[in-house]
Amino acid sequence: MKFLKLLLLPYLSAVIAAAFLWPEPAEGFLGESSRIVFFHVPCAWTSTLAFLVAAAYSLAYLRRRNPWHDDIAAAAVRIGLLFGVLTLVTGSLFAHIMWGSWWNWDPRESSYLLLVFLYGAYVFLRASIEDPERRARIAAAYALFAAVLMPFLVFVAPRITASLHPQTVINPQGRILMDAPTKTVFFGALFGFSGLFLWLLSLEARLERLSRARRNARPA
Amino acid sequence: MVSSRDPVSTTTLTAEKLDKSFSGPPLFSGLDLRAETGLVAVSGKNGSGKTTFLKILAGLMRPTAGRVLVERDGRPLPEPERRLALGWAGPDLALYGELTAEENLLFFRRAAGRQTSLEDIRRRLSQAGLSEASGRRVEQYSTGMTQRLRIAFATLFDPPLLLLDEPTAGLDAEGRAMALGVIDHARRHGAVVVASNDERDFVAPEQRVELGGGGSREP
Amino acid sequence: MNHEPKFPGMRSVEDEKSVDGLRLTAHGPGSIARVWAICAKDATQELRRRIAIVAVFFFAATALALVSFAIGPFGLPEEDRPPLQAALLWIILFFAAATGLPRAFAHEEETGTAFALRKTLPATLVLAGKTLFNWLLFLAIAAVTIPGFLVLLDWRVGSPAAIAVTVLAGGYGLAVVSTFLSALSARSGQRSVLFVLIAFPLLVPLLLTAIAATLEATRGDFPWMPLRVLIAYDGAATGAAYMLAGAAWED
Numbered sequence: 001m002k003f004l005k006l007l008l009l010p011y012l013s014a015v016i017a018a019a020f021l022w023p024e025p026a027e028g029f030l031g032e033s034s035r036i037v038f039f040h041v042p043c044a045w046t047s048t049l050a051f052l053v054a055a056a057y058s059l060a061y062l063r064r065r066n067p068w069h070d071d072i073a074a075a076a077v078r079i080g081l082l083f084g085v086l087t088l089v090t091g092s093l094f095a096h097i098m099w100g101s102w103w104n105w106d107p108r109e110s111s112y113l114l115l116v117f118l119y120g121a122y123v124f125l126r127a128s129i130e131d132p133e134r135r136a137r138i139a140a141a142y143a144l145f146a147a148v149l150m151p152f153l154v155f156v157a158p159r160i161t162a163s164l165h166p167q168t169v170i171n172p173q174g175r176i177l178m179d180a181p182t183k184t185v186f187f188g189a190l191f192g193f194s195g196l197f198l199w200l201l202s203l204e205a206r207l208e209r210l211s212r213a214r215r216n217a218r219p220a
Numbered sequence: 221m222v223s224s225r226d227p228v229s230t231t232t233l234t235a236e237k238l239d240k241s242f243s244g245p246p247l248f249s250g251l252d253l254r255a256e257t258g259l260v261a262v263s264g265k266n267g268s269g270k271t272t273f274l275k276i277l278a279g280l281m282r283p284t285a286g287r288v289l290v291e292r293d294g295r296p297l298p299e300p301e302r303r304l305a306l307g308w309a310g311p312d313l314a315l316y317g318e319l320t321a322e323e324n325l326l327f328f329r330r331a332a333g334r335q336t337s338l339e340d341i342r343r344r345l346s347q348a349g350l351s352e353a354s355g356r357r358v359e360q361y362s363t364g365m366t367q368r369l370r371i372a373f374a375t376l377f378d379p380p381l382l383l384l385d386e387p388t389a390g391l392d393a394e395g396r397a398m399a400l401g402v403i404d405h406a407r408r409h410g411a412v413v414v415a416s417n418d419e420r421d422f423v424a425p426e427q428r429v430e431l432g433g434g435g436s437r438e439p
Numbered sequence: 440m441n442h443e444p445k446f447p448g449m450r451s452v453e454d455e456k457s458v459d460g461l462r463l464t465a466h467g468p469g470s471i472a473r474v475w476a477i478c479a480k481d482a483t484q485e486l487r488r489r490i491a492i493v494a495v496f497f498f499a500a501t502a503l504a505l506v507s508f509a510i511g512p513f514g515l516p517e518e519d520r521p522p523l524q525a526a527l528l529w530i531i532l533f534f535a536a537a538t539g540l541p542r543a544f545a546h547e548e549e550t551g552t553a554f555a556l557r558k559t560l561p562a563t564l565v566l567a568g569k570t571l572f573n574w575l576l577f578l579a580i581a582a583v584t585i586p587g588f589l590v591l592l593d594w595r596v597g598s599p600a601a602i603a604v605t606v607l608a609g610g611y612g613l614a615v616v617s618t619f620l621s622a623l624s625a626r627s628g629q630r631s632v633l634f635v636l637i638a639f640p641l642l643v644p645l646l647l648t649a650i651a652a653t654l655e656a657t658r659g660d661f662p663w664m665p666l667r668v669l670i671a672y673d674g675a676a677t678g679a680a681y682m683l684a685g686a687a688w689e690d
Contacts, residue, residue, distance in 0.1 A: 115640070122637075
């Protein structure tokens with residue numbers, strides 16, 4: 001992890017610099033606002049990744065009851081919450097520039113808001129249970145239940161009504177509508193954010209494990 | 221149907237290296253038990269973990285470490301039978317107040333998927349000394365009546381393994397005699413684990429488990 | 440990321456055939472009777488306690504009256520009414536249900552009857568029985584609210600059959616999710632707040648789809664697409680609840 005940390009700093013700095021300096025702003029976007037795709041989408045991707053990680057480790061916890069897996073799941077959701085909020089904020093900034101309003105109840109926006117609510121609910125659920133075993137088990141059950149219903153959360157709402165949201169990067173034809181510099185920075189950012197996620201996850205999970213150990217060591 | 225009078229099969233309850241802690245130092249650790257027939261007396265001061273121990277044996281709580289096995293003729297009992305092979309009653313056992321005693325027991329038999337009839341339920345309640353009150357709602361029951369009903373619940377499926385936590389609590393002389401009769405019958409046809417503060421509840425136990433010092437010993 | 444020696448509940452995959460916490464065992468043919476027994480028991484309890492049931496229906500009636508008062512005087516044009524009515528119907532139904540459905544497991548824990556229940560039945564059957572009860576309760580609420588809607592809000596429905604199917608399917612999804620989450624939140628502090636928080640994100644897609652289906656039904660079209668989504672949701676939620684029942688309600 002130390003290696004990752006040392007690598008991330010120069011890498012992400014390069015990505016951020018490139019995001020502002022290298023590719024040309026895209027057509028159809030106001031001013032430089034298209035650059036937000038280098039931050040907004042990776043944030044969204046990271047929070048989704050966080051959820052998948054949380055679901056996977058929740059499953060692992062229920063099968064093996066290894067408390068470390070619960071630590072990881074809890075940490076992943078917290079980080080997912082962070083990046084989820086960042087996604088909403090960057091999206092909102094973009095919306096303001098493009099259409100003049102901070103929030104439009106666009107279905108894709110709204111379903112993302114729901115996702116952030118879900119993360120928050122998970123955190124609240126954990127906070128409301130004292131016993132560590134029960135907390136881990138109940139949180140894992142909730143995470144998995146939510147994971148099963150997630151597709152409805154994310155895909156249903158956008159289908160039911162038309163969408164304001166810019167056409168997604170990966171469109172129905174399967175082609176990626178970006179020029180080379182944009183593509184490079186975009187995937188570079190995606191990769192970098194994933195690395196950032198792993199590092200933060202490692203920190204957060206270890207912190208969780210330490211605080212759990214401290215709670216157990218305390219005399220009853 | 222579970223029949224404790226079946227000469228061929230025996231049901232065994234085994235606890236292996238049970239630990240239990242509630243976020244802090246352990247309540248007990250390394251607890252072993254093997255019960256097939258006879259009475260197991262579980263004693264210890266208040267707070268030593270008698271109730272928790274019995275709940276773990278009954279499957280109502282998970283141990284922090286170790287395991288509980290219920291076997292018939294050396295093989296683990298599969299789930300539906302396992303649950304019903306263990307009868308349990310304790311101070312935490314509450315039945316449905318809005319329902320009558322008859323309705324309660326009828327419900328539990330049906331819920332367990334077992335044949336039942338009103339006559340059978342009434343007979344059981346009468347054995348517990350509740351024939352008069354069997355049609356009354358449980359929320360109107362006195363402490364003694366509630367305890368009698370608990371014992372009726374524990375024996376509802378004629379289990380070969382009976383776990384009774386404070387079986388004579390709140391009972392009058394007649395009630396105590398009834399409870400001790402149940403224990404006596406159960407110990408001859410299977411195993412009974414009785415947890416109590418009252419030494420009079422233990423009549424020549426085959427085994428003793430003393431909590432508050434950890435571990436178990438044969439008398 | 441290393442592995443620690445496991446400590447809580449040593450039953451791991453090697454020890455048992457069924458994976459604890461994830462219900463994979465099948466149930467026998469008597470299961471339906473057992474599920475029905477639980478449903479009947481819950482119904483008997485609620486009917487005898489009366490207060491709870493009355494509160495739920497009273498809430499629905501009050502909400503309905505409030506909505507009628509709020510909308511009526513403004514004289515909305517014909518075209519604008521259907522979407523609003525569809526949304527309001529489901530909002531009323533949801534909140535009325537929210538006063539009753541979460542108590543499925545909470546009451547068992549509060550009164551201490553959970554031990555007896557857990558001693559006798561596996562979590563999946565208890566969950567199934569309570570879900571059935573909650574579904575029936577929801578349908579009862581709908582049976583009272585919808586006629587009220589028809590009368591007070593001058594609700595014109597193109598396809599009553601479609602409405603019926605939507606209420607059945609939507610109500611079922613609501614029941615499954617609410618009952619499962621009720622099991623999760625049954626033993627926590629701030630139980631009612633907790634329930635709303637954990638239920639909200641999961642139920643919004645269901646409600647949106649039900650509203651869309653209701654809207655289409657009002658216009659006389661059979662809402663194939665939304666209904667398909669509803670059925671899919673119901674199926675997914677049922678499967679997940681069944682698998683996770685053990686984890687949600689043990690110990």
